[in-house]
Amino acid sequence: MHHDPGHDCSHLKEALADYLDGDLDTELCRELREHLKDCHPCRVVVDSTQQTIRFYEKERPVRLPPDVMRRLQETLKARIPPAREP
Amino acid sequence: MLKTDQDALIQATLAGDPQAFQALIEPHAPGVYGLALQITRNPAEAEEVLQDATLTAYTKLTTFRGASSFKTWLYRIATNAALMRLRKAKRSPESLPENWDRPADPRPWTGDPEAWFAREEFHQILSEALDSLPEIYRTTFWLRDVEGLSNLEVAEIMGLSLPAVKSRILRARLHLRDQLAPYFEERLRDAS
Ligand SMILES: [Zn+2]
Numbered sequence: 448m449h450h451d452p453g454h455d456c457s458h459l460k461e462a463l464a465d466y467l468d469g470d471l472d473t474e475l476c477r478e479l480r481e482h483l484k485d486c487h488p489c490r491v492v493v494d495s496t497q498q499t500i501r502f503y504e505k506e507r508p509v510r511l512p513p514d515v516m517r518r519l520q521e522t523l524k525a526r527i528p529p530a531r532e533p
Numbered sequence: 534m535l536k537t538d539q540d541a542l543i544q545a546t547l548a549g550d551p552q553a554f555q556a557l558i559e560p561h562a563p564g565v566y567g568l569a570l571q572i573t574r575n576p577a578e579a580e581e582v583l584q585d586a587t588l589t590a591y592t593k594l595t596t597f598r599g600a601s602s603f604k605t606w607l608y609r610i611a612t613n614a615a616l617m618r619l620r621k622a623k624r625s626p627e628s629l630p631e632n633w634d635r636p637a638d639p640r641p642w643t644g645d646p647e648a649w650f651a652r653e654e655f656h657q658i659l660s661e662a663l664d665s666l667p668e669i670y671r672t673t674f675w676l677r678d679v680e681g682l683s684n685l686e687v688a689e690i691m692g693l694s695l696p697a698v699k700s701r702i703l704r705a706r707l708h709l710r711d712q713l714a715p716y717f718e719e720r721l722r723d724a725s
Binding site: 456464468488494495499503504505506510512515516518520522526529 | 549551554555558559562563566567576580583584587588591633635636637638639640641642646649650655656659663674678679681684699700702703706707709710713714717
């Protein structure tokens with residue numbers, strides 16, 4: 448039996464969040480997995496979204512400038528006394 | 534940092550050792566600064582938030598009960614500090630449309646990931662895509678996928694429900710995918 452691919456695609460979007468999180472055990476995720484075997488455009492989007500996630504995991508876009516760390520340490524020294532007041 | 538080391542540093546701080554507090558905070562400083570930068574989009578503001586949040590954490594450390602992780606607790610403080618600094622009682626209502634439509638005919642990204650990472654503009658491309666997200670999506674995505682926190686931890690830090698977090702993360706991921714697609718699809722053409 449041939450499903451209307453457009454219908455399946457939008458219906459399965461609901462499973463996408465769980466699928467990308469690796470929660471593959473729900474009924475809908477199993478359907479999505481089956482669907483991905485046959486639907487090339489959905490597979491491309493899922494693959495490239497997983498690649499997008501890997502990009503950001505690997506490439507930490509924010510680094511702490513050494514000056515910022517140094518000034519934080521100075522603030523802590525100035526604002527936090529060596530012993531707490533009772 | 535091991536939880537036991539962390540607990541020891543918390544106890545030492547409470548006992549009056551300022552160096553223990555510095556050792557406790559330092560591993561989290563890049564994360565707090567990054568989080569603040571996602572919310573404020575301004576390096577000077579982000580630095581102020583880092584300082585505010587650190588001092589608040591010190592003052593409030595006696596109230597930390599360990600029900601959540603120290604990191605989650607600290608990030609929650611930083612989020613509040615950042616929002617306060619923006620003089621916003623609430624977050625910007627700006628949002629992505631709920632309904633995302635899959636591109637009709639997406640092209641695969643079939644280049645070599647190592648070669649992508651080596652591209653000089655790679656960092657810039659990722660930053661610009663992230664910048665194009667409304668704040669709440671950017672912050673949620675950043676905590677989840679850059680910082681690697683769980684959905685539950687992100688919900689706690691952001692003060693959102695779990696379904697709201699999951700929905701925002703999905704929308705952010707798909708939006709970023711759409712933003713990045715032209716660059717990484719083009720590798721196909723470059724290579725051919
Ligand atoms: Zn499909």
